[in-house]
Amino acid sequence: SGVCHSVPVSEIISVREEEEENGSRQRDDGSWKKIREREGKDCRQAFTVLYVERCRQHRWRCAEVTFTCSDEAFLLLLLLLFVSTASRPKHLLVYINPYGGKRQGKRIYEQKVAPLFTQAGISTSVIVTEYANHARDHLKMEAELKKFDGVVCVGGDGMFSEIIHGLIWRTQIDCGVDPNSPEEALSPCSLRIGIIPAGSTDCICFASVGTNDPVTSALHIIVGDSQPLDVCSVHHNNMFLRYSVSLLGYGFYGDVLSDSERKRWMGPARYDFSGLKMFLTHHYYEGTVSYLPAKGIIGTPRDATRCRSGQICLFSFVFHPESSGEWRTIRGKFLAINAASMSCACPRSPKGLSPAAHLADGTTDLILVRKCSRFNFLRHLLRHTSKDDQFDLTFIEVHRVRRFRFMPRHCQSDSDLELDLHENSKRQIFSQICKDHPACGCAPAYSSWNCDGEILTHTGIDVRVHGQLIKLFARGIEELPVFEDLSNPCAI
């Protein structure tokens, strides 16, 4: 009575009619499309709107409010909703990894997500995976994609990687593109992907939504958000290896991943354990990095701008398509070589590996950490968790690139001297290293690449960014209001 409340139509989840006769309220079947038949001219319609409410730290929750209006106005609202929700998904294909993160994927989906989908009138086909690569292969070969408006991934970054490998591969085969050729332009995937975070790092969800919260992600899917995403293709000698959307890391992050894979039983804590171990081990690796700088783009990896919803990255890609330029080459000893195609923000590092990287600008930030003391490397690492610039150190350089290559020093040619080295040549390489560094005794010549949390089987790689190849049910990170309402009950 007299209280004013406005809700953007684009953020309405569902509308339910209310019966007010005899003071009692009755639900209809939950579908906002159903129009109540009424007799009489001056009837007023009471209806309850379920809508998105913003909470602290980019989290979204469902809230409801009841309005009354004339029948005509109600009909107009339904019409408006029908028109403005055309981009919302109606049928979704859901894959759940029951073993990701803390093994809560199935419970999270059933308790927090499925009821919201039902309320929003979304139908689903749910597949609980039975083995690694089940979702990838199902998408590649079996899934009837025409029946769906999107794919939902319940799991972590590794599970998301399976989904994009299945979808991208299937799209290229359907469009007649050869995925093994690093020179071919890949065809973009039309189905959007939703991520319900249930993994250990959940970096892709965190960096594209601003939080790793299953309810928030479900609501972004329901309102039909769309966020394009860059994808790197990784090749070795014209042979396709993998796609990457977050981190491609050699040296420190490769070693952390290799070590942590043997400790999966520890759950998410395995990354902390292996991180500390690899920090103490302090291995460096020799090799040559060549890269093609991104020309004509807005922003650099060192500026203060951040990838925010509806800002720079969308139009920077559109107006500055892939440009040719001069390749540059750097030879050296590196503790880490990282390529971040997005910020890689995650709960462990809320600003990420490359805080100014963009989700969809067609570039990746190549971060080179040259050999330095343990103390200096620690300074660099600690700056991921503070306001200080982690690139403002003499042994770090960072370049925004469209393409790069890496060749480890001991590869005599760009042929097959890779992880499957013969013992003999291994010994020669080790003795060479140990002559150079008597103190280390047994430093390995090679690290391995961490590609979105998966280990690559080759060390010599050719990486190319494909701008906006896939789309997420997300909208990028929204600018936070200057003063967040701390009294908001859903802020806890």
Ligand SMILES: Nc1ncnc2c1ncn2[C@@H]1O[C@H](COP(=O)(O)OP(=O)(O)OP(=O)(O)O)[C@@H](O)[C@H]1O
């Ligand atoms: N049913 C299954 N059994 C065993 N492994 C599976 C199954 N389904 C998926 N996987 C694999 O589990 C791996 C890890 O899954 P996921 O990414 O969901 O969790 P995580 O590794 O804990 O999280 P993060 O990747 O965010 O660090 C993935 O590489 C995926 O291929």
Ligand SMILES: CCCCCCCCCCCCC/C=C/[C@@H](O)[C@H](CO)NC(C)=O
């Ligand atoms: C000694 C203090 C150390 C603090 C170091 C904080 C740096 C954390 C940076 C984490 C970046 C994670 C990038 C995400 C990569 C994902 O693709 C991958 C798969 O989930 N995760 C990992 C851990 O490799």
Ligand SMILES: [Ca+2]
């Ligand atoms: Ca990018």
